[in-house]
Amino acid sequence: MNAQKNRRPVETDACFFARRNGKRISAHTAYTMKFLCAILLSFLFAACPAACSTQPEQPQNADYSHTETQPHEEREIFLTFDDGPTDSVTPLVLDVLQKESVKATFFLIGRQIEGREQIVRRIAAEGHAIGIHSYSHEYGKIYATPGTLLRDIEDCRTAIRKALPQYEPTLYRFPGGSFGLSETLKQTVKEHGLHAYDWNAATGDANLPLPDAKQQYRNAVQSAADRQKIILLQHDCVGQKNTVLCLPSIIAHFRELGYTFKTLPN
Numbered sequence: 001m002n003a004q005k006n007r008r009p010v011e012t013d014a015c016f017f018a019r020r021n022g023k024r025i026s027a028h029t030a031y032t033m034k035f036l037c038a039i040l041l042s043f044l045f046a047a048c049p050a051a052c053s054t055q056p057e058q059p060q061n062a063d064y065s066h067t068e069t070q071p072h073e074e075r076e077i078f079l080t081f082d083d084g085p086t087d088s089v090t091p092l093v094l095d096v097l098q099k100e101s102v103k104a105t106f107f108l109i110g111r112q113i114e115g116r117e118q119i120v121r122r123i124a125a126e127g128h129a130i131g132i133h134s135y136s137h138e139y140g141k142i143y144a145t146p147g148t149l150l151r152d153i154e155d156c157r158t159a160i161r162k163a164l165p166q167y168e169p170t171l172y173r174f175p176g177g178s179f180g181l182s183e184t185l186k187q188t189v190k191e192h193g194l195h196a197y198d199w200n201a202a203t204g205d206a207n208l209p210l211p212d213a214k215q216q217y218r219n220a221v222q223s224a225a226d227r228q229k230i231i232l233l234q235h236d237c238v239g240q241k242n243t244v245l246c247l248p249s250i251i252a253h254f255r256e257l258g259y260t261f262k263t264l265p266n
């Protein structure tokens with residue numbers, strides 16, 4: 001939804017009508033035309049409130065804090081990719097990001113890093129941020145106790161360090177998001193010095209059946225609505241070719257709306 005276009009000032013001068021088609025018409029005729037247009041527009045807005053709404057459906061489980069649009073503040077979007085690295089999808093995502101000169105954040109699964117260290121090094125070398133997602137991504141094991149959660153985090157950190165010995169990941173995303181988790185588990189991560197991020201928009205690329213690229217684009221646009229700061233959830237796990245296909249359109253859309261693409265801050 002193009003909010004900037006909606007905010008374009010409306011030309012109210014009667015001469016606007018007088019200039020149409022390069023013809024000069026009388027001021028009286030111009031004002032009559034304006035009056036009729038106003039009546040017609042009032043009728044249309046009253047007749048179709050749903051179609052004219054600027055409030056798209058909100059995504060579930062979204063964090064809406066600090067996302068209200070404020071005038072003159074920078075609009076930012078943080079593309080995030082979970083569940084990589086993979087041989088088949090992560091390099092394709094990186095190719096698109098490189099071509100578009102866009103930086104993103106990758107939340108990695110530790111057990112998938114072995115044998116794909118070069119991909120992890122490429123993510124870092126191209127200026128993207130790397131965060132801890134999980135080692136096993138098995139909810140039952142991870143969330144059993146604060147201790148099992150920390151073990152999973154540290155195993156993932158160790159796997160990342162095998163690819164990038166100097167890298168100190170401080171970003172974290174709870175597998176499945178933090179929605180519904182106990183305060184104890186959330187506090188455990190915080191006290192461990194990690195900055196956890198959920199999301200407030202999504203392409204739905206983890207839904208079943210898998211949405212096609214056009215639907216993923218629509219999901220991203222609709223769920224992001226008109227927020228000042230957007231954290232978009234996507235996945236670069238096996239089989240996510242549609243995630244790659246819709247990425248250029250998503251980037252073009254938010255770029256046109258004036259958003260700056262950034263990596264999540266530490």
Ligand SMILES: [Zn+2]
Pocket residue numbers: 082083133137175176
């Ligand atoms: Zn995940």
